[in-house]
Amino acid sequence: MKEVRSWSATLVSMPGKSGRVIACRACSAELCGTDASWKEHAVLRESPLREAAGATYRSAGDEVLLRRFYCGSCGAALDSEIALPGEPFLLDRLAE
């Protein structure tokens, strides 16, 4: 098994203390095991899209949320998604 392999553009998988883990590509900080949903272990900032800066986001619907996922160790942006309230996270996973 390759020691460190890509999980996404911003994440890698690598050996951890108890099996392979998902880690931040920028700082190698561990998030969770590869069988877990990494987004649940990242810092989440969820806010109405229309509150984000810029002229065009202001016309988005009140209920439209911008979710931004960050590394809690280095603050790197790991992913973003648009969601309505109550939507589960989009789940992306690799077969290890």
Place this chain on the structure above:
Amino acid sequence: MDPMTFSIIRHRLFRIVDEAVITLKHVSGSAITNEGHDLMVSLYGADGSLLMGGVGFLHHLTSAAEACKAVIRKFGDRIGEGDVYLLNDPYTAALHTSDIYLVAPIHYDGKLVAWSACFVHVYDIGAMNPGGFSPQSIDIFTEGFSSPGIKIVDKGEMVQDVVDTILNMVRSPEMVMLDLRSMIACNNVARERMQSLIAKYGPETVNEAGAELIRQSEELLRARLLELPDGSWQSRQYLDVQGETATVRLTMTKKGDRLIFDFTGSSPQSRHSINCTYWAALGGLFAPLFPLLCYDITWNEGVIRLIEMIAPEGSVVNCTRPAPVSVATVGAIQSVNNAACATIGKMLAASDKYREQATAVWHANHFAIFKFGRNQKGGQSIGILTETFAGAGGASAFADGVDIGGEVPNPISRMANVETVEASFPIRYLFRKRMADSGGPGRWRGGTGGELAIVPHKAPDGGLHYVISGKGDRHPMSDGLAGGLPGGPNAYLWAKSGEAAAAGDDGRLPGGAQAVSWGVFPLMGEDALYVRWNGGGGYGDPLDRDPENVAKDVVGALVSADAARDIYGVVLSEQGVVDTAATDALRGSMKAERMAGEAA
């Protein structure tokens, strides 16, 4: 077979499609065809399977294959040399009724050897609303003429009674006839060039080359898939119509040499005409797949063999008759395009080898706005605002998206010149330009979309009306990638001259503004129609963007000073020069604020 002969035949097939496309454009009189390039031409095998995919809207490549197969099933031994068949029923193969397929058998020595197929969005199809997109339709029966297959040319002779019947059901029959003639001419060119090719190399050799081409495509895509990581990736798209939101959900799973697109969980079919049929959804996922995964592979049946689609019956991506579908191409089909583009982008980004091929979602929200009414020459005009084809590029792992840079599902889409539109319609453009803050923020910024405003001008009836099939402006659809943010959403405003403007209204427009998105509206007197279209998605962390690039964007009015500071963390002087120390401090505090947050 001899590689030189194979290569020559392969290139001849490409050129046949190219020449047929040129013919289609030259004969057609519709701006949507010869300006917007809402067209497609491809070659198919004797059994209707895709042999050589052409350019134009790529979601038609597989649907036109099904159209050929439907005609084969229906007409069988009655298919004759020189015949041309029309098919536009969405529940048989087409995307929506106004995208008419003309499919023509190609014979050599009396034997059926291939098919050519093409489509254009015809000037009108007789739906409730002019132009083909029919937001007021409640079922397929109100979406105009619809045929599961009918012969309009019999052994080289026009079947005039059939054609007359079709023309009797549409607005502006002379323009629809020109559309039909353009497609007949296109198929004639394809047939003659194919027959010439076969005459030179022999039917067995050409057939063998076609089979080898399909085998090569299958093997090349299989090899590429085996290089990509196994896994599953998700995306979702929201479509908003008059307060009702439908969701397209996709889980794309890649395992070995197979790619499965599963739309389980998508919303039930809508009462609005945003739905699409099975064949339309299949075409919708192939439209981004061909250019993103097969950019160096011939688009044919070999590619299709490795792909599987699961689309629940009765859902917005596989509706059942008689659900309305006239807005499908800018509705559920485009959402399938976007969702597939997003998951393919994520898969590529997960690969060290292919990361630089990954792209955020491009121009994801078409707006179908058809102007109609009496023009300045006294005739009737119907025509789309071709800016919907102008698009916006998604950012990639190494570059910004191209501003107003087209779209993935149609590599040759473009918009008409302002002057071309003003010559055909009694309108005048107040402005048409790139839109600030429309490109999704990221280390690499999504390409900007644009904005425009039009007013009546020398209109004999005081103005026009327009049909708008917008999906609303509530949701951004061009997803970002790798931490990049989405492109800004669309907006459509009816600016009413004489009405008091509210705080925040656009001072460039006359009077107060009212949002419009679905139905038929007037553009009369001194009123204006304002349209803003989305930018592409961004790629990577906005805080990693080179501050000098942000400064250039602000100077170029592509990014506002607010967004530069609050999203990119870049501090500029009043002269627009980067304050490096203040920028470093601001970005540092923004990162610290991120780290202080709690895990989801």
